[in-house]
Amino acid sequence: MDLFQIVFLALIQGLTEFLPISSSAHLILPKEILLWPDQGLAFDVAVHFGSLIAVLAYFRKDVSRLIIAFFQQFGSRGQTPDSRLAWMVVIATIPAGIAGLLFNDYIETNFRTSLVIAITTILFGLVLWAADRRSNLSKGVYQIGVATALIIGVAQALALIPGTSRSGITITAALFLGFTRSDSARFSFLMAIPIIVLGAAFETLELFKEHTIAWSDIFLGAALSAVSAYLCIHYFLTFIERLGMLPFVVYRLLLGGALFAMLAFN
Known part of the structure; x- marks a missing residue:
């Protein structure tokens, strides 16, 4: 590249x-439409790692509070609202983790x-608008x-299908x-934190099969x-109550309409 x-x-x-418009779709489309070369697994790992750093940095206080509360619940303090929320994040991750193990290869081969x-861009955009x-x-x-x-975790599992949007379907x-x-x-x-960690870990294991890695591209x-x-993340959370989801639906x-038009003329 x-x-x-x-x-x-x-x-x-x-x-x-983190916007409800599908990152996987926007990474696939340049290759499909502009005929760009595949960015490669190493680059995928790098940009997902960058996203992980961002969400951990932004929610650093929330994450540290939830982790501390999670472990403190096993002591004399017992369960608190924060420890319970930490459990909910873990539970919500399970469906997508199982679906990824079972269906990821099939989806990668047939749905990209x-x-x-x-189809998914328009379909789940309308569902987001209804919600x-x-x-x-x-x-x-x-x-x-x-x-x-x-329920939200099962919705997250649907985001394995390109164009669905992980944040979009869970927010919906x-x-x-x-x-x-x-x-x-x-x-x-x-x-997103445990899902990105699991996804990046899986991709990193696959990365060991590659012999050449452009480290300057990776770090950039x-x-x-x-x-x-x-x-x-910052601006989305700042304006979401005021703007609503309509801009993302539009x-x-x-x-989706532009993609259908391109497909019709090709």
Whole structure:
């Protein structure tokens, strides 16, 4: 890849990882439409690692509080709202972890196409719009229970399909369950941490099979992804209650429509 492609893909990964518009789709499309070379597994690991750094940095206080509370619950202090929330994050991760082990290879082989992305971009954009139109969005993140966590976790498993958007589908599920936009997004971002860790660990194991790695590309990609992802999280959470999900729904519909148009003329 040349420098422009590295910068473009790293920034796109960072910006789209936490927006409800699908990062996987935006990383596949340059190869499908612009005929760019595949960025390779090493670069994928780097940009996902950058996203992980960003979400850990932004939620550093929340993460440290949840981890401390999780281990303190086994002592005299017992369970607290923070330790319970930590359990909910763990429980919500299980469905996607199982689905990834069972179906990841099949999805990678059969679903990474422009047609699939066009369909899922529009379909789940409309579902997000329907969820955001609910009038009773009043629940907070500490009201998430086991059943709720599992429902959102199952929704997260659907994000294995390109174009679905991991953050988009989990926020959609939380909105349908009556949670506020900001708390839906906050739980979605906390859920992203173990999923990105698991995904990056799996990809890293595969990475040992590669013989040549362009380390300068790796470090640049990780750094740019981290910076853009951090800014994305900050501004998304700042404006989400005011803007709602409509801008992202409109973007998804336009993107999906453009993809269908390209497919029709090819």
